[in-house]
Amino acid sequence: MAAILEEIISHKRIEIKSLDTQQIIRNRKPVSFRERLEASDTMAVIGEVKRASPSRGDININIKPEGQAAKYVSGGVDAISVLTDKNYFKGSMRDLEAVKCAVGVPVLNKDFIIDERQIDRAYLYGADVILLIVAALDDAALKRLYDYAGTYGLESIVEVHTEAEMERALAIGPELIGVNNRDLKTFEVDVANTERLLAKYGDASTHFIAESGIKTEADAERMRDAGASALLVGETLMRAAQPDATIRSLKVPRR
Ligand SMILES: O=C(O)c1ccccc1NCC(=O)[C@H](O)[C@H](O)COP(=O)(O)O
Numbered sequence: 664m665a666a667i668l669e670e671i672i673s674h675k676r677i678e679i680k681s682l683d684t685q686q687i688i689r690n691r692k693p694v695s696f697r698e699r700l701e702a703s704d705t706m707a708v709i710g711e712v713k714r715a716s717p718s719r720g721d722i723n724i725n726i727k728p729e730g731q732a733a734k735y736v737s738g739g740v741d742a743i744s745v746l747t748d749k750n751y752f753k754g755s756m757r758d759l760e761a762v763k764c765a766v767g768v769p770v771l772n773k774d775f776i777i778d779e780r781q782i783d784r785a786y787l788y789g790a791d792v793i794l795l796i797v798a799a800l801d802d803a804a805l806k807r808l809y810d811y812a813g814t815y816g817l818e819s820i821v822e823v824h825t826e827a828e829m830e831r832a833l834a835i836g837p838e839l840i841g842v843n844n845r846d847l848k849t850f851e852v853d854v855a856n857t858e859r860l861l862a863k864y865g866d867a868s869t870h871f872i873a874e875s876g877i878k879t880e881a882d883a884e885r886m887r888d889a890g891a892s893a894l895l896v897g898e899t900l901m902r903a904a905q906p907d908a909t910i911r912s913l914k915v916p917r918r
Contacts, residue, residue, distance in 0.1 A: 664798055665847035667717050667751075668775075672799050674750050675775050682780040693791035693816045696742045696769040697838050700870055700893055703741060705914040706883055709771060709872065710735035710906065711744040711897035712762060714753040718850040721753075723901040728758040729765035735900065736766050738910030742792065744771040744895060756788045763789030771820065775799055779811050792818045794841070797828040806835050820872060824856065829864050837869060841895060845875040852876035858889040865890035883913040892917065 664672070700707040712731050714724045723731075732743050743766060745759040746752040763770045772790035776782060777799060785793050793812050795805060805821070812819045821832045822841040832840050842857045857873040865871065873886040874895040886894055894913055900906045 667850075668796070668799055668847050671717075671748070671751055671775050672777060675777055675781075679778045679780055682778075682784060687783050687787055689786075689815060691786070691789075693786075693818070694767070694769040696771070696792050696818055697870065699741050699769065703892075703917070705916055706887055706891075707741040707872075707893035708739075708910050708913050709742040709744050709893060709895045710738070710740040710900050710910060711746065711773065711895060712754070712758060713744075713746045713897040713901050714758075715751075716746075716898070717751050718845070719898060722898055724753050726901070727761075729761045731901070731906070732762040732766050734906045735910060736768060738907030739914060740768060740910050741893070742769040742771055744773045744794075744897070746773045746897075748774050756784065759785075759790060760788045769818075776808060777804065779808065782808065782812050782815065782817065786815045786817060790817065792820060792839075794822055795819050796822045797832050798822075798824065798847070802831060802834070805831065809835055809837065822874065823860070826860065826863065829860055833864065833867055833869070839872060840867075840869050841872040841874045842891070843874045844877075854882055854885060857886055857891055861890040877913065880912045880915060883915045887915055887918065 712728045715721045746754040769791035771792040772785040820839045820841045821837040823829045823832050824843045844856045845852045871891045872893040873891040877894050877896045878899045903909045
């Protein structure tokens, strides 16, 4: 595991000790990102609320998440990702809740999930989708957490960066796989990683989401041509003067 991921996960182990295991009333039906993606004739875009990151430091820390989310929606975003980790990304579950209250599109709880209680919390705060990072989980935990999210009707994006992780992800038959272009060992970002992995695995019956380092319409076209049907975009939108216009430019027609 990359050193930064190891460090984040060891903080998560401490964080989850104080998570409440209260009984959760399952009376909310999550909004499906997969259905929206399948109905779209353009590249789907997940806009991310990302105040800061380990690789970039502060990006836009004083942002109002609900205001940023509203700009994303006016650009036609298909889902909104909210980074809720506090220590490394300066986010919170309150950010996610604020976004959920402000928009109707699916909301992704972007965090480092290693325990069922984090999934309970994601549902409780209004998430529709969660992220499971293959590099942070063994096979048994990956399957267990994937299935557990499904009991709430939450969709999971199963994130990979390497071929070995792709093999492990495909073994559980997920509907959504995120291909991260960021190497967490070096922080190097290269959209060619999606091209490389999808040249080998692009025929699998799943939806591929290209994550990280996407800036321009040309990047979106490259990701589409590689076989991705969605993009996850953080820093570019957080720094954009007009995020709505940037989103429109990334929603390139599907082939
Ligand atoms: O962004 C980081 O520095 C980072 C470091 C360690 C673990 C995860 C990290 N990023 C999470 C993400 O996956 C990105 O926020 C997401 O893919 C958007 O990336 P970008 O468009 O490049 O901001």
